[in-house]
Amino acid sequence: MSDQLRPRSTRSKKIRTLARHGRLRRSNPFVTVAKVLAAALAVLLVSGVSVAAIATYDVAASVQPSVKLASETDGPAPKIDAIAGGVNLLIVGSDSRKGQDARFGPEDSTGDLNDVTMLLHISADHSNASVISFPRDMYVPIPECPNPDGGTFDSMGSQKINTTLTYGGLACTVLTVEQLTGLNIPYAAEVQFSGVMAMSTAVGGVPVCVAEDIEDEYTGTFLKAGMHTLEGVDALQFLRTRHGVGDGSDLTRISNQQVFMSSLVRTIKSASTLSDPLKVYSLAKAVTANMTLSTNLNDVSTLASIAVALKDIDLNKVVFVQVPTGTVDGGVIPLQSDFDNLFEAVAADKPIQLGGTTGGGATQDPNAPVAATPDPAAADPAATTNPSAVPDPAATKNPSDGAVLSDSTTGQTAGDYTCSVGRTLEDQ
Structure with missing residues (x-):
């Protein structure tokens, strides 16, 4: 296998003038x-x-x-009904400056790296969903990928996953994740800075909790401990900050992003959003106007059918997961056994129960709403007639509870209220 980023072609190809200078339809x-x-x-x-x-x-x-x-x-x-069966949709966040606001730097100041790679999985019965994050610095094998300009790129044995967008575009990132997870991924979307800004603004801002001060000179993010409602550039920079949260690594950046995403899901599903026509329409326009979509996703009815499938899933059944990894020189690699267990559960449509914590960039919100405690008597009428009765574990066990993953698999549910763990300039 070659580690050179070059296209392979079995024969020279004549380039037609029309391909480069054809008339617009x-x-x-x-x-x-x-x-x-x-x-x-x-x-x-x-x-x-x-x-x-x-x-x-x-x-x-x-x-x-x-x-x-x-x-x-x-x-x-x-x-328009909910989409039939399950869904695997890869969402890629590009760091490209092309077509973006000048405040982020010149268009040629960066390449086109997928700094965010997330897989949305919706179960076939639409009872649960997971959003699985792959660290940008995770070393993975990259399969042969089609070159958008013609020919084929050679496979590579071990490269960071965030190079796949540069290497062969969105299709290459999808092929890489398919090979890595064993899943078929028919839908994909590439999001740039403007898309994140537009979506957060469309819902009127996303409330986030900050446990300790966040200070990051690289993204210009300075937030005091407490609650903040973020939209536009502020929301984008909060998601991009790495130096200002946790230990400054990409791993703690992911758990910080999960704080934002879980709050975004709660906001979108809240009555104030779904009952506000202008917010709903603004959100729809933000999605379609600011993403590059795979061909079979570039259809409003398909997008709507996926949204309908998600609409009624309980918040506690929407799980944000960071894949289990181990540290190597210059990055991370999958913890193979735990990694395989995660995607076996996904392939089997089992609800995911996290074994680990929220991750180093997040912590539980001490001011989170307290759920009402169920009345044992209501669940078990026998408890009122025989207070000394010992519950039968077999009777209380729910086989549909799903797959309990190892403690190396961190994350949270959309129903979990969490806060970002900030990091000040003194600690950097």
Whole structure:
């Protein structure tokens, strides 16, 4: 195997002029309006007719000449159901500055690394979901990847996973994670800085708890201990900060990101968001306008069907996981046995029960809402007639509780209220 980033081709290829200088296809207003209607129906699922009207008017107003929209006719709107079966969707966060705000530096100041690589898995019965983070500095084998310019890139024995986006684009990152986990991943999305900023703003900001002061000169993140509602650039830099949390490593950055993501899920699922048409539509636009999507995901109805599958999953059944790793020179590698157990559970659609802690960048929120304690008598009427009765362990065991993972597998659920563990400049 070769570790050189070069395309392989069995024969020289004649490059057609049309491929580089072809005419742009003329926009078809009817196709555009069809997509608008699909978007309107998607938001209609969670927020009511008013959002569909806003979506239709907003985008259709920019189409010339105007046409009569299907939503203007009488009759009920078509229904989009939850996607059938399970879902594996890879979400990649790129650090590329191309097309981004100038405050992040010149467009050519960085490469195109996938500094964030997360796998969303939804079980086939839509009863549970997991979001699994792969550390950017994890050494993995990279398979042969198609070169977007033609030919094929050679496989490599051991490279950091965050080089795959540079090496062969989003398709290469997907192939790498498929080989690593044994899972089939039919959907993928690449998100840049602007996407994170737009999504956090669309929901009106994301509340995060900071346990100790966060100070990071690299991202300009300075947050005092306490609660903060973050959106736009502030939210993005909070997710990017590494020096300002935990021990300054990428591993503690992941657990800090999970603090934000769990709060984002709670915010999106809250009544104040789902009942606000403008917030729901803004969130839908933030997703579609700021992501590069795989072909079979680049369809509003598919996005909507995945969202519907997630909509009713209990917060405690949405688990954020950091894959188990061990330290090596210059990075980390998978702890193979624990790593395999994790993805065997995912492949089997078992609900995940974390064996480890929240990770070094997060800690439990001491001011978290306290759940009501169940009444034992209500669960077991016999307890009221025989107070001395000893519960039968076999009767209380729930076989659907899922796979309990090793303590090397850290994370939290969306129902867990956590705080970021800050790090000041004195400790850096």
